[in-house]
Amino acid sequence: MSSASGCKDPTILEQALKEYAADLAAENSAIRVVMRGLSLVGIGIRPVLDHLIFRTVHLKERAREFMELGYERDLTAKVLEHRGHGVEVLRRGCAPAILVEHPREKAGLDWVSHFGDKTPYVMAIRVDDIEDAAFHLEKQAVAFLRPPAGKHGDILREIATVPNMKDARPASYLVLVERHAGDSRFYAPDFWINA
Secondary structure (H helix, E strand, C coil): CECCCCCECHHHHHHHHHHHHHHHHHHCHHHHHHHHHHHHCCCCCHHHEEEEEEECCCHHHHHHHHHCCCCEECCCCCEECCCCCEEEEEECCCCCEEEEEECCCHHHHHHHHHHCCCCCCEEEEEECCHHHHHHHHHCCCCCECCCCECCCCCCEEEEEECCEEECCEEEEEEEEEEECCCCCCEECCCHHHCC
16 A cells, blocks of 8 residues: 555554564564563664665565565665675665675575575664663673674674574574664674674
């Protein structure tokens, strides 16, 4: 259902994003900790959700699902430390960005073969200060991969949690994103491997 501006019904998108977050939280303890905390103060995940990352071997098909929800390809998007795989950045107004990654290395292709491409493998939330947010989450048994991408004082920084393991493989990650001055860039979907 389209609105007067030509965008698809935002309630359908909002419901889809909530379902993706709930599915990730069901299996990833770090995401569960964050969602529980946000729920306790009545915020919910929507206002702090920065982006979701999907991994697939069918880049165009996977992107089409979100384009049908009103997203458009962002041809000007900058993905930092990007190596060896295709990444499409999709945006829709104030909604969280969607990154669709097409891995070309064996590990990424094996991951898609094992887990599929229907759910995201990264949920990124926006925080004011990575060190402060990580400190409080570490008190709740959430561990992080260090060092973060970006230096203290940079306008874009990201840090990933230790992955949720499933079938003895890293299945999903929570990423904290610190953005300032309207920075709209992203680090590569697997920035923590290159840290």
